[in-house]
Amino acid sequence: MVETNRKYIFDFDSTLTRVEALDVLAEITLKDGSSKAKVLEEIQHITNLGIDGDISFTESLERRIQLLRATKGDLVPLVQQLKQKISKSIEENKEFFRNNAEDIYVISCGFKEFIDPIVAEYDIPSERVFANTFKFDAAGNIIGFDETNVLSKHNGKIDCLKNLDLEGEVQVIGDGYSDYVMREAGIADKFFAYTENVHRTKAADNADYITPNLNEFLYVNNLPRKISYPKNRIKILLLENVHPDAFEHLSEEGFSVELLKHALPEEELMERIKGVHVLGIRSKTQVTKKVLEAADRLLVVGAFCIGTTQIDLETAKKNGVVVFNAPYSNTRSVVELAIGQIIMLKRSIFARSTEIHQGKWFKTALNSQEVRGKNLGIIGYGNIGKQLSVLAEAMGMRVYYYDIADRLALGNATKCKTLEELLAISDVVTLHIDDNKANKNFIGEQQFSQMRDGAVFVNLSRGFVVDIKALVAALQSKKLSGAAVDVYPEEPRSNGAFKTELQGLENVILTPHIGGSTEEAQRDIADFVPNKIMDYINSGNTVDAVNFPNIRLPKQQNAHRFLHIHDNVPGIMAKINEVLAKYELNISGQYLSTDSEVGYVITDLDKDYNDDVFRELKAIKGTIRFRVLY
Numbered sequence: 357m358v359e360t361n362r363k364y365i366f367d368f369d370s371t372l373t374r375v376e377a378l379d380v381l382a383e384i385t386l387k388d389g390s391s392k393a394k395v396l397e398e399i400q401h402i403t404n405l406g407i408d409g410d411i412s413f414t415e416s417l418e419r420r421i422q423l424l425r426a427t428k429g430d431l432v433p434l435v436q437q438l439k440q441k442i443s444k445s446i447e448e449n450k451e452f453f454r455n456n457a458e459d460i461y462v463i464s465c466g467f468k469e470f471i472d473p474i475v476a477e478y479d480i481p482s483e484r485v486f487a488n489t490f491k492f493d494a495a496g497n498i499i500g501f502d503e504t505n506v507l508s509k510h511n512g513k514i515d516c517l518k519n520l521d522l523e524g525e526v527q528v529i530g531d532g533y534s535d536y537v538m539r540e541a542g543i544a545d546k547f548f549a550y551t552e553n554v555h556r557t558k559a560a561d562n563a564d565y566i567t568p569n570l571n572e573f574l575y576v577n578n579l580p581r582k583i584s585y586p587k588n589r590i591k592i593l594l595l596e597n598v599h600p601d602a603f604e605h606l607s608e609e610g611f612s613v614e615l616l617k618h619a620l621p622e623e624e625l626m627e628r629i630k631g632v633h634v635l636g637i638r639s640k641t642q643v644t645k646k647v648l649e650a651a652d653r654l655l656v657v658g659a660f661c662i663g664t665t666q667i668d669l670e671t672a673k674k675n676g677v678v679v680f681n682a683p684y685s686n687t688r689s690v691v692e693l694a695i696g697q698i699i700m701l702k703r704s705i706f707a708r709s710t711e712i713h714q715g716k717w718f719k720t721a722l723n724s725q726e727v728r729g730k731n732l733g734i735i736g737y738g739n740i741g742k743q744l745s746v747l748a749e750a751m752g753m754r755v756y757y758y759d760i761a762d763r764l765a766l767g768n769a770t771k772c773k774t775l776e777e778l779l780a781i782s783d784v785v786t787l788h789i790d791d792n793k794a795n796k797n798f799i800g801e802q803q804f805s806q807m808r809d810g811a812v813f814v815n816l817s818r819g820f821v822v823d824i825k826a827l828v829a830a831l832q833s834k835k836l837s838g839a840a841v842d843v844y845p846e847e848p849r850s851n852g853a854f855k856t857e858l859q860g861l862e863n864v865i866l867t868p869h870i871g872g873s874t875e876e877a878q879r880d881i882a883d884f885v886p887n888k889i890m891d892y893i894n895s896g897n898t899v900d901a902v903n904f905p906n907i908r909l910p911k912q913q914n915a916h917r918f919l920h921i922h923d924n925v926p927g928i929m930a931k932i933n934e935v936l937a938k939y940e941l942n943i944s945g946q947y948l949s950t951d952s953e954v955g956y957v958i959t960d961l962d963k964d965y966n967d968d969v970f971r972e973l974k975a976i977k978g979t980i981r982f983r984v985l986y
């Protein structure tokens with residue numbers, strides 16, 4: 357229990373609950389029919405006019421009650437429904453209400469008949485609930501309200517709070533202008549505009565604080581709360597036009613998310629990354645050492661793609677920044693494009709199509725072959741390579757593959773021991789190696805010379821793995837009969853002009869790095885990566901992290917969780933446990949995962965800790981990052 361000498365005045369509708377109770381009552385009482393929607397709309401309109409102070413509250417109440425046609429009996433389902441509609445963060449922080457029971461009041465322009473039973477479950481007794489009361493006729497119909505109650509009057513909350521004559525600092529938490537006026541009149545000391553359910557500009561503009569949930573309110577007041585750091589304080593910057601679903605998932609979770617359409621150059625990113633906890637990128641954004649050094653809050657980088665060499669993974673790790681990617685979400689899209697391009701190349705479709713666009717009819721079988729029975733050479737037999745292998749075989753191609761890692765053949769595919777062997781046998785060579793920097797210019801003049809005369813070449817992996825000059829030469833000399841290229845050594849940060857030496861060459865299909873750009877893939881990625889991010893932020897899980905010791909954690913039950921990332925040097929675990937023992941903290945679970953450079957230890961504690969523990973754990977030599985959950 358924290359002694360504060362404060363009084364907390366809560367509004368009810370859209371603050372303690374997610375809804376306006378009279379709107380819910382209207383849903384219950386109005387019979388389905390053509391006029392129902394119209395009446396509901398009218399009620400909501402009148403509610404908003406009253407809340408924003410555009411009509412007097414008395415008028416708003418009178419007009420709504422007339423439209424409602426409710427009875428005493430309707431209040432029973434209303435209460436049941438409202439119990440299901442408590443604001444999420446209010447529900448999460450029930451303990452705050454229990455611990456401060458004596459100091460919490462509800463002042464509402466709603467009605468005690470439905471407020472009392474709801475807030476009783478939050479330890480707020482009827483005598484500390486100030487609200488209107490209904491008038492009923494003998495048959496139980498609601499026919500009006502007690503007009504002598506100050507709360508039925510315009511700005512009645514001011515008089516109500518004045519009459520209470522409370523001692524100590526008075527804080528008002530509400531979503532409407534009628535809550536703010538208590539502060540304006542000088543009877544309340546602070547007004548918190550509560551925006552978890554609705555953001556009312558007029559209230560927010562006048563607030564001392566805007567609080568998107570109760571956690572933030574408790575954080576600002578330094579009061580115990582369900583989560584140590586309110587999610588709205590976690591800033592997420594999404595670049596490169598990642599699918600809007602990612603924005604939605606992360607915003608729904610309560611994070612503060614910003615979405616930009618393009619990649620940012622290093623200098624600009626170094627500025628923009630300050631204060632950012634989570635960075636979301638695709639393949640264009642270079643997360644360099646300088647960017648990572650400039651990042652003062654960064655916890656996670658989410659690569660909304662497969663490749664991760666655009667990120668300095670080592671520096672990220674050393675700085676305690678976890679990186680996730682989406683290793684499978686766009687695999688199928690790349691495979692389908694590869695198949696399509698192989699067929700288009702083998703049939704010289706682009707040449708024929710261009711001729712027609714130019715007004716020429718040139719029907720010919722010249723340079724047009726089926727893919728059936730042809731040899732497909734896949735370099736890089738990973739997720740994409742293997743899936744391509746299966747689909748190509750289904751089209752009757754004979755599949756050969758080469759991989760530096762030992763990969764088992766799928767179907768009837770034949771493994772080549774050397775790259776030369778594969779190049780010599782393939783009618784189509786397709787590149788699906790990973791984006792490891794060591795693969796720079798992996799295919800060059802020598803490799804093109806080792807290919808079959810008239811072979812076609814496809815690159816959907818990374819631009820830098822192919823020597824473009826050598827590819828241009830192989831195409832110009834007709835060593836190759838065609839090529840499809842989706843990726844380039846230098847790619848622009850945003851849509852606009854683009855130049856490559858491959859432009860204008862015959863039977864060359866050029867696409868702007870869209871192998872993984874399908875609606876399906878982008879939607880899947882927008883689901884997968886945010887889940888990984890949220891799992892790490894909310895519980896510390898690093899499963900599938902690409903640069904960090906992987907650890908799958910059990911969900912903690914009524915425990916505080918300490919996350920400690922440190923240099924992997926001897927003795928750190930002992931020091932952590934020494935500090936915990938010194939403060940007599942009982943460890944309910946402890947999990948450790950290390951690699952050669954960093955250690956990641958997660959400790960669950962079943963007892964409250966104080967800030968000294970926090971400081972001492974942070975001060976242990978070798979600590980890279982320390983974070984507390986709950």
Ligand SMILES: NC(=O)C1=CN([C@@H]2O[C@H](COP(=O)(O)OP(=O)(O)OC[C@H]3O[C@@H](n4cnc5c(N)ncnc54)[C@H](O)[C@@H]3O)[C@@H](O)[C@H]2O)C=CC1
Pocket residue numbers: 662663683686687690735736737738739740741758759760761763788789790791792795798816817818842843869870871872873
């Ligand atoms: N164009 C686009 O939009 C997209 C491009 N990609 C690119 O495709 C690449 C492959 O993706 P996945 O199949 O998911 O990766 P993966 O990691 O599952 O497979 C890559 C395979 O290449 C092999 N490999 C690496 N270097 C090699 C070398 N020098 N010689 C032979 N084999 C080598 C690896 O051992 C591995 O089996 C990604 O790294 C990314 O660069 C991925 C998705 C979309």
Ligand SMILES: O=C(O)CCC(=O)C(=O)O
Pocket residue numbers: 638639640660661662663664686869872873
């Ligand atoms: O879609 C993107 O931004 C990049 C796709 C890609 O190359 C990858 O997933 O590695």
